[in-house]
Amino acid sequence: MGERDEPEVIGRRVQQLRVGRGLTQRQLAEPTYTPAYISTLEAGRVRPSDEALKHIAERLGVDFEELSTGRSARLVTDLRLRLTEAQRTLATGDAEDAARQYEALLTEAGANDLAEEEATALLGLGECGIDTGDLEAARDHFERAEARLADAPLPCRVPALRGRAVAHYLAGELRYSVYLLESALDELNRGGLHDPDALLLLYASVIGPYMDMGAHARAAQAAEFALALAPQVADPALVARMHRSVARTLLAEGRLAEADASLAKAAELYRQLQLRTELANCHWMRGYVYAQNGQLEHAEDELRQAQEMLTATHATLYGSQAAVELADVLHRRGKSAEAAALLQQVLGDLSSERGAMHSAAAHRLLGIIAEDARDTEAAEEHYVRALSLLERAGAAGDLADLCRLLGDLLRRTGRVEAALDAYRTGLGHRTAPGTTTLGPAPAQPPL
Structure with a gap:
């Protein structure tokens, strides 16, 4: 207000x-x-x-x-009701329709100088941008939401800050994304601001950047923290629908305070429904850990669950990440044709500006599959494409590994000088100061 x-x-x-x-x-x-x-x-x-x-x-x-x-309380409550409707639209996967609703609500909230409702609309538009892959617009909306909430406590600003970090991550700016997320975690935990929802959002969101930077131990720890903090809601969509219906009835009867309370419950449940994307990332992380330990069947189960959850929420970019990991497990289990088909589908959903890290991972794995099939020409083409994408994102650890793969391929095909160049490039990335290390881990939450 x-x-x-x-x-x-x-x-x-x-x-x-x-x-x-x-x-x-x-x-x-x-x-x-x-x-x-x-x-x-x-x-x-x-x-x-x-x-x-x-x-x-x-x-x-x-x-x-x-x-x-000078504002009618009914106007404010009605605006909140329509914000909840837009939240439901986004939570059920129709990001473009949700964006249209949020744009109209943003205009109305701004005209009535309703800072909290304006920030909610901006957050919704940011999430729509993440879902549709319009990362520049998403980042702008999250920055505006954070500015509108500048005087609010940190837990209130976390969704906007987290959204900004995710937009940077998906655009390939890994280190800055990790910096934003870890700084917020550290401030929350060291300051005693142990808001479970805020912590869950941050821990779940930092998993992807950690993994892409090679900080696997931190990623695994973040996943366990997120799962421990995850709220247990049997069917959030059903319960939220009930609260929305109740709010409409109360609003019609002029019982505005009670309608507001029902809307707050509905909004919270829809937010938890959107957290399915974050929890899917935790299943993806568990699948990765199983795969690293050689428990490929368990890994496949976890990764399929993650991909199903992400597909249900139409989270294309996150789904691509899980799909690449699943394809790796499928290939290791001897299901290379299924893995290759999955990777080609991933590449069809992405571009160099939108999901560069996932595209690079898909090309790298397709190169390995091609090598196993003795198609060295296709393997080299995929490795070179992946190399170009990783150089742009600055993922030093992955670059070093890819240079090794490409060098080995070139050496086996008799191109020794080219292989040496690839190895030298990889060593340069491996030894570059500050490219693969992170600062001290953020303070831990009391679980």
């Missing part, structure tokens, strides 16, 4: 409403206040207390919010 209007503005509003209802200053004042007080208030020479405004609002038959700000 915005702050109340200045005394002069409130005074004019009280006078207009009083005259419109045919009341004298004495009738408005009694039995608690004097006509002189009402006269002083209407002249704008006194800042009325909440108690005085509540008394006057009751006598005038208006809401306290409407009297103090």
Whole structure:
């Protein structure tokens, strides 16, 4: 809610409403206040207390919010209802329709100077941009939401900050993404701001960047923290739908405070529904750990579950990440044809500006599959494409590994000088200071 209007503005509003209802200053004042007080208030020479405004609002038959700000409480509650509707649209996968709803709501919230509702609309637009792959627009919306909430406590700003970090990550800016997420985690945990929802969002979001930077131990720890913090909701969509229906009924009956409470519950459940994407990343991480330990059957189960969850939420870029990992496990289990088909599908959904890291991983794995099939020409082509994508993203650890693969291929085909060049390039990336290391891990939450 915005702050109340200045005394002069409130005074004019009280006078207009009083005259419109045919009341004298004495009738408005009694039995608690004097006509002189009402006269002083209407002249704008006194800042009325909440108690005085509540008394006057009751006598005038208006809401306290409407009297103090000029905005109808019904308008604010109706706006929140429509924000929840947009949240439902996004949570069920129709990002383009949700974006249209959020744009209209952003305009309305801005016109009424409703900072909290404006920030909610901006966050929704940012999430729509993430889902559709419009990362530049998403980053802009998240930055604007963070600025609108500049005076709010850190837990309130975490969704915007996390959204900005994810947009940078998906654009290939790994180190900056990790910096944003770890800084927020550190500030929350060291400052005793142990908000479970905020921590869950941050831990789940940092898994991908950690993995792509080779910080596997930190990724595994973040996944375990996220899963330990995850809320247990049997069917959030069903419960949220019930709360929305209840809110509509209460709003029609004029029971605004109760309608607001129902809407808050619905919004929270839809937010948890969107967390399926984050929890899917945790299943992906578990699948990765199983794969590293050679438990390929368990790994395949976890990764298929992650991919199904991501497909259900239409999270294309995250789904591509899980698909590449699943393809690796399938290849190792002897299902190379299925793996290759999955990787080609991934490449069809991505571009160098949108999901560069996932594209590079898909090309790398397709190169390995081609090598196993003795198609060295196709293998080299895939490795070179992956190399170009990784150089752009600055993923030093992956670059070194890829240079080794390419060097081995070139050496086996008799091109020794070219192989040496590839090895030298890989060593340069492996030894470059600061490219594969991270600073101290953020403080841990009390679980």
